[in-house]
Amino acid sequence: MLRDRLLFVKEGRAIFISHLDLMHTFQRAFIRAGQSIRYTEGFNPHSYLTIAIPLPLGVESECEMLDFELVDGCSLDELPERLNGKLPEGITVLKAWKSERKFSNIKWLKLTGELTFSGAADCASKVRELFSSESVVVSKKTKRGVSDIDILPFVKDLSPENIPEGVRITAVVSAQEPTISPTDITAACETAVGAAAQNVLFRRLCVYDGDMNEFE
Amino acid sequence: MQINNKLRNILPKVQKPARYTGGEYGQIIKDPAACDIRIAFCFPDTYEIGMSNLGMRILYGLWNDMPGVWCERVFAPWGDMEDKMREAGIELFALESHDPVKDFDIVAFSLGYEMAFSTVLDMLDLAGIPIRSSERDSLRPLVIAGGSSCYNPEPIADFIDLFIIGEGEEVNPEITELYRTAKKENWKKDEFLCRAAQIKGIYVPSLYSVEYNDDGTVRAITHEAGAPAQVDKRIILDLDEAYMPVKTIVPSTSIVHDRVVLELFRGCIRGCRFCQAGFIYRPVRARSKDLLIEAGKKAIADSGYDEMTLSSLSTSDYKQLEGLCDGLLEWCEPRKVSLSLPSLRADNFSMSITERVQKVRKSGLTFAPEAGSQRLRDTINKNVTEEDILNTCRTAFESGWSSVKLYFMLGLPTETDEDVLAIAELVSKVVYVWRAHATNKARGFHITVSTSCFIPKPHTPFQWERQISMDEYMARVALLRGALRSKSVSYNWHDADTSRIEAVLSRGDRRLGAVIESVFRKGGKLEAWGEYFSYARWEEAFAETGLDMDFYASRERKKDEILPWSVISDGVDVDFLWSEREAAYRGVITPDCRHGCAGCGASSMLKGGVCDA
Numbered sequence: 001m002l003r004d005r006l007l008f009v010k011e012g013r014a015i016f017i018s019h020l021d022l023m024h025t026f027q028r029a030f031i032r033a034g035q036s037i038r039y040t041e042g043f044n045p046h047s048y049l050t051i052a053i054p055l056p057l058g059v060e061s062e063c064e065m066l067d068f069e070l071v072d073g074c075s076l077d078e079l080p081e082r083l084n085g086k087l088p089e090g091i092t093v094l095k096a097w098k099s100e101r102k103f104s105n106i107k108w109l110k111l112t113g114e115l116t117f118s119g120a121a122d123c124a125s126k127v128r129e130l131f132s133s134e135s136v137v138v139s140k141k142t143k144r145g146v147s148d149i150d151i152l153p154f155v156k157d158l159s160p161e162n163i164p165e166g167v168r169i170t171a172v173v174s175a176q177e178p179t180i181s182p183t184d185i186t187a188a189c190e191t192a193v194g195a196a197a198q199n200v201l202f203r204r205l206c207v208y209d210g211d212m213n214e215f216e
Numbered sequence: 217m218q219i220n221n222k223l224r225n226i227l228p229k230v231q232k233p234a235r236y237t238g239g240e241y242g243q244i245i246k247d248p249a250a251c252d253i254r255i256a257f258c259f260p261d262t263y264e265i266g267m268s269n270l271g272m273r274i275l276y277g278l279w280n281d282m283p284g285v286w287c288e289r290v291f292a293p294w295g296d297m298e299d300k301m302r303e304a305g306i307e308l309f310a311l312e313s314h315d316p317v318k319d320f321d322i323v324a325f326s327l328g329y330e331m332a333f334s335t336v337l338d339m340l341d342l343a344g345i346p347i348r349s350s351e352r353d354s355l356r357p358l359v360i361a362g363g364s365s366c367y368n369p370e371p372i373a374d375f376i377d378l379f380i381i382g383e384g385e386e387v388n389p390e391i392t393e394l395y396r397t398a399k400k401e402n403w404k405k406d407e408f409l410c411r412a413a414q415i416k417g418i419y420v421p422s423l424y425s426v427e428y429n430d431d432g433t434v435r436a437i438t439h440e441a442g443a444p445a446q447v448d449k450r451i452i453l454d455l456d457e458a459y460m461p462v463k464t465i466v467p468s469t470s471i472v473h474d475r476v477v478l479e480l481f482r483g484c485i486r487g488c489r490f491c492q493a494g495f496i497y498r499p500v501r502a503r504s505k506d507l508l509i510e511a512g513k514k515a516i517a518d519s520g521y522d523e524m525t526l527s528s529l530s531t532s533d534y535k536q537l538e539g540l541c542d543g544l545l546e547w548c549e550p551r552k553v554s555l556s557l558p559s560l561r562a563d564n565f566s567m568s569i570t571e572r573v574q575k576v577r578k579s580g581l582t583f584a585p586e587a588g589s590q591r592l593r594d595t596i597n598k599n600v601t602e603e604d605i606l607n608t609c610r611t612a613f614e615s616g617w618s619s620v621k622l623y624f625m626l627g628l629p630t631e632t633d634e635d636v637l638a639i640a641e642l643v644s645k646v647v648y649v650w651r652a653h654a655t656n657k658a659r660g661f662h663i664t665v666s667t668s669c670f671i672p673k674p675h676t677p678f679q680w681e682r683q684i685s686m687d688e689y690m691a692r693v694a695l696l697r698g699a700l701r702s703k704s705v706s707y708n709w710h711d712a713d714t715s716r717i718e719a720v721l722s723r724g725d726r727r728l729g730a731v732i733e734s735v736f737r738k739g740g741k742l743e744a745w746g747e748y749f750s751y752a753r754w755e756e757a758f759a760e761t762g763l764d765m766d767f768y769a770s771r772e773r774k775k776d777e778i779l780p781w782s783v784i785s786d787g788v789d790v791d792f793l794w795s796e797r798e799a800a801y802r803g804v805i806t807p808d809c810r811h812g813c814a815g816c817g818a819s820s821m822l823k824g825g826v827c828d829a
Contacts, residue, residue: 012218013239016227017468021234025468028520029241045552058228086520088468089217089239199221 003067004076005216006083006096011060011203014090019054023047025088026066032086035073052103052207053175059182061204062094065103099216107210108156109175113182113202116166117195123167124160130192131158138187151188154180166197175207220314226300234469235263236297238289238311242465242519244276245312246286253396255279255287256310256320256357260327260335261744263291267465268473270527271326271363275384277461282389284396288312288320289465292335292742298342308343317343322395323357325376327365330721331714331744333372333732336361338741340375347733349377349422355398355405360391366419367449367496368674368781371721373421374729377405378412380419381784382449383482385458387417413443417450424783426726432767434725434778448785449496451821455482455503462514466521475523475556476515478508480540484529485809485829486561487816488586489597489800490628492673493529495793496786498818499827500809505536509543516553523554531559532569533810541569558582561600581612584623587631588639595630595800599808602642609646613654619662620646626692626709627670627684629800636692639665640699647702665700665707667693669715673722674781675788677796680773683719686712713751717743719769720754725780728768731757789817 010017017025027047030037039045052065074082080093087093117123130136135150154174161168167189173180182202190197207215219227219237227233248254257276259266266272266289279287288310293301301308307316317323323345325336340347345357352359361369362380369379380387391412398408413420423443427435439445452458460479467474483500484493512524524544528534541555548555557569560583585605587593593600609620624639643665650661669689672681684692689712700707721728734757742748758765773779775794782790792815799806806814809829813819819827 013237014468015219016233016237018234021469024470025241028466031520031522032241032518034517039552057233058224086241088241089243199225201224 002098002100004070004096005099006066006068006079007094008064008066009060009062009092009094010055010064010090011062012090014088015058015060017088017091018057019051022051023049025091026068029083029086030068030073033073033079033082035079035082036071038069038071050103052106053109053179055204056181056183059202059204063109063204063206065207067103097216101209101216104176105209106175106207106215108172108208108212110157110170110172110205110208111182111185111202112168112170112205113185113200114163114166114168115186115189115197116163116199117193117197118165120165120193120195122162123189123193124162126192126194127158127160127167127169127189130188131155131160136188136191138184138191140184149178151180151184154178155185166199167193172208172212217314222304222306223314226297226304226306230297230300231294232263232469235291236293236311238314240465240468242463243312244280244286244288246280248286248313248315251284251286252399253282253285253322253392254315254320255285255322255324255392256290256317257287258290258317258323258325258336258339260292260325260332260339261329261742262294263467264469264471265744266291266326267467267471269326269328270477270479271328271384273461273464273477274459275324275326275362275388276465277463278385278388278459279392281459282392285392286312288315290317290339292339293342295742295748298338298741301342308339318345318357321356321358321399322392323359325359325361325363327361327363327372329744330365330371330718331749332365333721334736334740334743336372337375337733337736341736347375347736349375352377353405355395355403355408358395358405358408362388364493364496367492367784367786368722368724369419369421369784370426370726370780371724371728371732373726376421378409378418378420380450381417381447382786383452384450385452387415387450390415391418410442416448419447419784421726426780428725428727432764433774434780437778437780437783439783445783446785447783448821449787451482451499451787452501453823455501456507460503460507460511462511463518464515466519473525474521475525476512476519476521477525477527478512478515479503480508480526480528480531480534481828482528483818483827485533486530486599487597487796487806487808487814489595489677489796490586490625490670490673492676495675495788495816497529498786498788498816499822500829501822502534502536502828505540505543508540509547512544513547516548516551522552523556524548525556525558528559530561531557532561538569581617581619582621582623583608585642586623586625587628587635588624588637588642589635591803592628592631592635592638594803594805596628597796597800597805599805602645605642606645606649610649610653613650616656616659618654618656618659619664621664621666622646624665624667625670626667626696627689629670629678629681631692633692633695636695637699639667639696643700643705644702647704650704661704663702663705665696665705666709667696667707668710669712671715671719671722674779675786675793677793677800679723679779679793680775680777680797682772683716683769685770686716689715711746711749714743714749716765716769717749717751717754720765721768723773723780724768727761727763730761731763734760787818787821792816
């Protein structure tokens with residue numbers, strides 16, 4: 001089944017727009033751009049919009065995907081230009097296309113983050129050491145409460161790099177089942193360095209399928 | 217823009233962080249280097265409340281239309297955010313640029329509700345601006361205020377440099393241009409304020425001094441040479457020619473009123489004697505329906521909103537309402553945009569209008585009879601009969617509506633227990649009408665009765681009245697509650713203590729400045745919210761300053777008493793207000809303006825002197 005899909009960036013001031021509010025925002029942006037998308041029937045119609053992997057509040061991304069169904073409007077090629085300029089600051093549509101692949105095929109995502117630990121030295125080595133050990137356990141809040149999980153099997157290609165007063169992490173993490181979030185990576189780094197992080201900013205770079213092919 | 221580190225660190229730890237970031241679609245971003253005037257438009261309540269405010273939408277667009285002027289928005293942070301900001305050393309900033317408010321040229325507060333006064337002080341303090349005018353020597357920042365609460369500006373006269381009385385579409389640019397000249401030519405603040413006082417509609421409190429009698433009433437209000445003896449409000453004569461916002465900021469988050477607002481007309485023909493808005497917005501001036509239809513279409517297309525509301529004090533009195541609804545619905549229906557009409561009267565309620573409007577989405581019906589007995593409705597000049605109310609409910613129920621909200625006040629002048637019980641009798645008659653006429657009984661039925669405590673407001677015929685005490689109010693609430701028996705009826709009543717403080721502030725004088733400051737220093741802010749309001753704080757503040765709440769709220773004013781707000785004029789003659797009060801006590805109604813001019817005086821503000829009633 002072919003789906004209309006678009007790829008967008010969420011960064012800058014838009015990082016605190018919640019998942020639900022993001023849906024409303026896109027719904028209005030389509031209207032502002034003069035594009036008709038499919039709505040549900042019934043008393044309180046809402047638009048058919050699905051986001052691939054919900055992005056936590058405060059995290060940037062350049063690989064967000066949104067499924068919709070264009071009922072009337074321009075071609076998918078022209079859509080990004082029509083939508084950009086009708087969106088809040090920090091949200092930019094990069095491209096739109098028809099895809100056959102379901103979001104459930106997304107298995108991995110690549111992210112990068114910068115964390116500062118004032119006064120701490122050589123954080124990169126400490127982080128590298130922790131991720132070279134047998135396990136990396138963090139407390140994770142799930143629907144059932146708080147539990148400890150070992151995230152090591154779900155993190156690969158982790159490369160830490162020293163930056164002034166902190167560390168830059170780039171890693172490929174499990175996107176779904178389980179989802180390894182920037183909070184989990186931050187918690188692990190804090191354990192490694194032995195201090196709380198001050199400034200933290202993560203950015204999702206890319207999503208992949210199970211075979212590490214870029215997902216589209 | 218990237219949010220700075222300090223702010224980005226605290227945002228994940230507070231509720232609804234997106235309300236502090238800015239960046240919304242429709243926000244105005246200008247190049248600061250190309251602007252010589254920076255205005256911080258401060259709404260003394262939360263983002264969600266402020267962004268729903270029509271005045272804010274109008275003035276934001278109006279000011280930003282001026283070349284070289286950049287107007288940005290500032291809202292009151294919620295308690296959790298304010299605590300984190302103070303902890304992190306982040307001063308109050310404007311949403312668009314994130315620049316600190318204290319660096320702006322003009323800090324402008326929108327005052328629509330007296331309970332916001334302590335929030336004004338809190339925002340000034342959080343901005344790092346001295347709260348008292350006397351402590352601010354330089355021209356910058358100039359702290360100004362506008363809005364309906366400015367019709368009695370006295371309680372916060374010590375904190376605001378100048379007040380704008382009336383409608384801002386013309387006077388706001390005038391005062392801004394004067395400021396621009398002052399800044400360029402390096403005027404002293406005093407010099408600027410004296411010149412500003414010459415502009416019609418500008419009230420500069422520091423040019424007036426107040427003396428008090430031993431009994432606490434005002435002995436005299438004296439003005440300095442050059443300041444006007446009376447400040448007349450500004451109005452727009454032709455609403456069709458005036459600035460009207462079409463493009464607005466569309467929040468990325470949900471707010472109270474997520475919709476396009478079309479302002480149909482200003483003023484009101486009804487003359488209900490308790491209603492301040494009905495008097496201060498006179499004379500009646502309407503917009504033409506064709507202009508409104510075009511504006512409505514553009515606003516929906518530009519915003520992407522799927523709801524539009526027609527706004528005025530009494531929408532069913534708009535002369536071209538049917539034509540307007542037809543024109544809008546023709547466009548709205550195929551686009552699934554719903555149209556809502558609040559502020560409908562129960563006497564000329566037209567089912568045909570409401571049916572068409574509710575075709576897209578159905579919402580509840582609300583009416584405000586205000587008093588339960590005809591006698592009391594006549595006294596307050598709310599000329600709605602029981603027959604009107606019941607006929608309206610009947611048509612509504614026949615058309616399938618199954619819920620109705622009815623608003624009343626307790627504590628109106630001349631009210632007796634019989635009048636209170638008459639509310640319950642009226643409600644039971646409405647229930648009976650439902651039983652007899654509802655077409656869709658399976659849906660069940662619900663009436664919500666809501667009572668607020670009457671607050672005497674300045675510039676109304678009841679500005680001399682006393683407010684009943686909290687005990688008296690609660691006794692009447694209990695009486696009504698006992699009489700409302702039906703399971704289909706729920707009853708909500710406004711808090712007695714907030715109503716009392718609002719009554720104190722509404723008719724307060726300058727001495728209350730010390731009380732408000734004391735309340736703020738004790739942590740008072742966001743007092744329209746139950747989470748923050750504390751009656752005890754006000755009691756302490758009054759005790760400290762030696763002033764008495766009863767003096768302000770519960771005291772009947774004498775006819776010849778100099779009222780603290782007497783310098784401010786809304787165009788309606790005080791003699792007219794007094795004669796309306798006398799008519800109230802004789803139980804005599806004054807027909808609405810459309811039935812014949814009652815001579816309130818406001819028409820003299822119009823060219824040619826005839827009002828659009």
